[in-house]
Amino acid sequence: MDSNRFISTSISEKEKYEGTVAWQSPSNIALIKYWGKFGVQMPKNPSLSFALSEAHSKTSIAFQSKKSSTAKHHFLFEGKENPAFEKKVIRFIEDLDAIFPFLKQLDLEIASENSFPHSAGIASSASSMSALALCLCSIEQHLIGNLQDENEFFTKASYVARLGSGSACRSVYQGFSVWGEFSELIESSNAYAVPFTFEVHPLFLQLRDSILIVSDKEKKVSSRAGHALMHGHPYAEARIAQSKQNLSWLAAALQQGDTDRFIEVVENEALSLHALMMSSKPWYSLLHPNTLIILDKIRDFREKSGLFICFTLDAGPNVHVLYSTDDEQEVKSFIEKELIEYCVNQNIIHDKMGDGPKRIV
Numbered sequence: 510m511d512s513n514r515f516i517s518t519s520i521s522e523k524e525k526y527e528g529t530v531a532w533q534s535p536s537n538i539a540l541i542k543y544w545g546k547f548g549v550q551m552p553k554n555p556s557l558s559f560a561l562s563e564a565h566s567k568t569s570i571a572f573q574s575k576k577s578s579t580a581k582h583h584f585l586f587e588g589k590e591n592p593a594f595e596k597k598v599i600r601f602i603e604d605l606d607a608i609f610p611f612l613k614q615l616d617l618e619i620a621s622e623n624s625f626p627h628s629a630g631i632a633s634s635a636s637s638m639s640a641l642a643l644c645l646c647s648i649e650q651h652l653i654g655n656l657q658d659e660n661e662f663f664t665k666a667s668y669v670a671r672l673g674s675g676s677a678c679r680s681v682y683q684g685f686s687v688w689g690e691f692s693e694l695i696e697s698s699n700a701y702a703v704p705f706t707f708e709v710h711p712l713f714l715q716l717r718d719s720i721l722i723v724s725d726k727e728k729k730v731s732s733r734a735g736h737a738l739m740h741g742h743p744y745a746e747a748r749i750a751q752s753k754q755n756l757s758w759l760a761a762a763l764q765q766g767d768t769d770r771f772i773e774v775v776e777n778e779a780l781s782l783h784a785l786m787m788s789s790k791p792w793y794s795l796l797h798p799n800t801l802i803i804l805d806k807i808r809d810f811r812e813k814s815g816l817f818i819c820f821t822l823d824a825g826p827n828v829h830v831l832y833s834t835d836d837e838q839e840v841k842s843f844i845e846k847e848l849i850e851y852c853v854n855q856n857i858i859h860d861k862m863g864d865g866p867k868r869i870v
Contacts, residue, residue, distance in 0.1 A: 516607060516610075517608065517649050518610060519611050519613075519614065520614055520652050526573060527572070527574070529571045530647040530870055531569035531644065531869035532567070532640045532643040532647070532866055532867065532868055532869060533869055534565060534568070534640035534643055534681065534866040535562065535863045535865065536561050536635050538558055538559060539821075540557050540558060540759060540774070540775050541556045541755055541756045541774075543555070543556035543689060544735070544739055544748065544782055545736055545739030545745060545749075546675065550671050551700070552689040553739065553749055554689060554749045555752065555756055556687070556752070557685060557686070557687050557705065557759060557760070559685045559686075560863045560864075562860055563624060563625075564624060564625045564858060564860055566621055566622065566636035567621065567640065567869065568620070568621040568641050569620050570617055570618070570641075570644045571617070572618075574614065574616070575615060576616060580616055580617070581617075582616070583617070583618050583619065584599060584619045584620075585621070586620075586622070587621075594621075598621075601638075602617070609648075609649060612645075621637055623637065625720075634677060634732075635679065636680055639667075640866070641670075641673065642681070643681060643866055643868070650662065663681050663682065664701055667681045667702045671700065678702040681866055682702065682703075682704050683864050683865025684704065684714070685763065686703065687705050688702035693757060693760060705760075705763070707763070709764065710763060710764060712833060713763050715834040715862070716831055716834075716861065716862045717832050717833065718829050718831055718860045718862075719841070719844055719857055720830075720859075721828040721830060721844070721857055722827050722854075722856035723803070723826040723827050723851060724797055724825070724853055725856065728824070729793065730786075730793050732824045735789070738789040743788070744785065751781065755774045755778055759774045762774065772811075772817070772819040775819055775820075775831065776821070779820060782822065786824075799851035800822070800827075800828060803820070806848060807819070807820050807828075807830065814843075817833050817836060818832040818836065818840055830844065830848075834861075844857065
């Protein structure tokens with residue numbers, strides 16, 4: 510992959526530039542999980558996810574020609590100063606000098622907000638970093654005139670988002686997307702995500718995802734630290750092989766409408782992810798006792814009702830309950846009667862497959 514295709518140019522020092530861009534970008538939930546990285550944010554195994562609708566981040570950037578010799582970048586999270594987030598965002602932008610040389614010539618006022626709790630295992634970094642990447646690509650499009658081709662625009666946004674957060678590269682697309690080299694999808698890449706271009710059975714185009722917030726506290730171990738523990742992990746090679754086989758099975762299930770195989774693969778992937786954490790050195794667990802209770806109840810309900818319902822987990826204790834729009838009423842009734850008591854403050858985000866990112870300004 511030729512990364513030079515993503516390098517932009519500087520802008521004239523003599524002209525004055527000013528404007529605002531804003532994007533809303535979704536979180537995504539991975540059905541095939543990536544865990545472990547190499548190089549610069551490259552995945553050790555391919556992953557597949559779908560974009561959500563209600564769980565999203567909104568990011569805006571007001572830019573203007575720098576007023577002093579050094580460009581000034583400022584960041585607000587949900588209208589307030591957040592030094593930790595600002596440090597991360599500013600460092601990320603400074604690291605993009607080679608890709609966006611014009612950023613050194615602009616003062617930036619960046620503002621971001623989430624529709625859901627951050628750092629709680631719902632991939633807030635995916636939505637926030639993808640929204641930021643989309644804004645930066647829009648600035649390039651406006652100032653330089655590049656990225657007029659839609660496919661090239663989103664490919665670069667995915668590439669840039671990946672540098673900030675691996676899973677963010679999948680959030681620039683609607684529906685299902687794949688990140689990482691997958692032999693059955695020729696256009697797939699470790700450098701950016703691509704849409705899942707196979708024809709998906711209509712059943713899986715109406716997926717619902719009720720996110721049960723078992724805990725809204727910040728994770729004890731960050732995903733970045735968790736990925737690092739895969740170096741030298743005794744099950745690393747077996748995990749890579751497992752993920753590729755599961756991705757192949759899931760790709761077939763999505764096309765054929767095979768709910769049994771979908772459930773088998775998706776739940777296996779969720780539990781394998783957390784098994785990798787518990788078998789790391791040092792070991793750790795992000796699961797909560799209530800998480801395990803919920804998983805048992807979902808399995809029991811599926812066996813008794815015969816409905817298409819299953820769970821997945823991200824890198825945290827919260828449970829994503831996946832089901833069909835056709836069964837929405839019955840599943841939500843089950844959640845209210847059996848599961849809500851295990852959620853912190855009875856907090857549930859009822860979500861669904863979304864339409865992907867949207868430009869606001």
